[in-house]
Amino acid sequence: SRVSVVTGAASGIGRATKELLESRGERVIGVDIHDADVIVDLSTAEGRAGLADGVRRVDDGPVDAVLAIAGLAAAAPPTVAVNYFGTIATLEGLRPLLAGSPAPRAVLVSSMAALMPTDGELVGLLAAGDELAALARAGELAQDPATTGAQIYSSTKLALDKWVRRQAATEQWAGAGIPLNAVAPGIIATPMTADLIGTPEARHALLGLVPMPLNGIAEPIVVARLLAWLTSEENTHLCGQIVYVDGGSDVVLRGDSV
Ligand code: NAD
Structure with a gap:
């Protein structure tokens, strides 16, 4: 059965993805700062450097898929370290382990x-x-009183999207037979958003900024199903895409500009 490495496996979307893959009889090596097979801090150079060895210690066979899901939403510098540099270190650091797989796949969460x-x-x-x-x-x-760091998180995710677009068609990814893609969720009910969607008033205010006309705020399993397909054997040609799973937010915000 397939072996996947899932970062952020202790909570939210990562945990739902781990549980979904395991329910399908697949093997998952969970990575997180707590409650995981491999405990590493992806905000540090040391943690990133230890990731591949940590995975090998749990399973020294080939890895079939890498799912870089761990992230932070704080309006503060650690969000840069985890979301951008931690995610890229995960994908680049574990790419060599994909070499032995007959159907290697990689995805990140934007x-x-x-x-x-x-x-x-x-x-x-x-x-x-x-x-x-x-x-x-x-x-x-x-420290900026006008924006209070609100652009930190969005900037890390835009930078990840651009990284996927630059990388996906290269020798290391497409050239090595590895589809590399991103998913872009709308508002998902996880610990990350608990404070933002805890009351009807808060939910209403948030959906004013992030409209989700199709079925509203989603459970993490919704994103997990997409991540599972993107990293399955069935995905042979979807390459370098940012796939929005957002109940229509992208459509409302960007309209017909494609
Ligand atoms: P979550 O807080 O439930 O889970 C995030 C996981 O990442 C946690 O288990 C946490 O321990 C782990 N993590 C954080 N810092 C880490 C570090 N330094 N090293 C290792 N692991 C670390 O949040 P979630 O909602 O499941 O978010 C998962 C991903 O989805 C994130 O990349 C997030 O930006 C993205 N996302 C979430 C939403 C949403 O509405 N929840 C929307 C769009 C994108």
């Missing part, structure tokens, strides 16, 4: 938040791979 206002300077520093400068810029944004 967000419809990438459609919200972002900070061009931060997005540029992320694209340049300059973590120290990106953390410093996020620190500045967090």
Whole structure:
């Protein structure tokens, strides 16, 4: 059966994905800072460097899929470290383990938040791979009284989308037979959003900003099913796409601009 590595496996979308794959008889190696097979802190260089060895210690055979789901939504610098640099380190660090799989797959979790206002300077520093400068810029944004760091999260997700677009068709991914894609969820009911959707008034206010005309706020299993398909053997040709699973937020916000 297939073996997948799932980061963020202790909670929310990552946990739902792990449970879905396991319910289908597949094997999942969960990665997280707590309650996981491999405990690593993806915000640190040390944690990222230990990831592949940690996975190998649990299972030294080939890995069939890497699902980079771990993320933070705090309007603060650690969000840059986990969402952008942690995600890319996961995909690049584990890519060699995919080499032995007959059907290798990779996916990361972005967000419809990438459609919200972002900070061009931060997005540029992320694209340049300059973590120290990106953390410093996020620190500045967090102190900005006008935006209070709201653009940090959206900027990390936009930068991930751009990374997928730059990488997917290269030798390392498509050239190695690995479909690389992203999913962009709308509002999902997980611990990350619990405070934002805890009351009817809060839900109403949030859906004013992030409209979800098709079925509203979603459970994490909704995203898990898409992640499972994107990393299944069935996905042979979907490549470099940012797939919105957002109840229509993208359609409402971007209309017919494709
Ligand atoms: P969650 O908080 O329930 O789960 C996130 C997981 O990531 C947690 O288990 C956490 O421990 C782990 N994590 C955080 N920092 C880490 C670190 N330094 N090292 C290792 N693991 C770490 O949140 P979720 O809603 O399930 O979010 C999962 C992904 O989905 C994130 O990338 C998030 O940005 C994205 N997303 C969520 C929503 C939503 O509405 N919930 C919407 C769009 C995108």
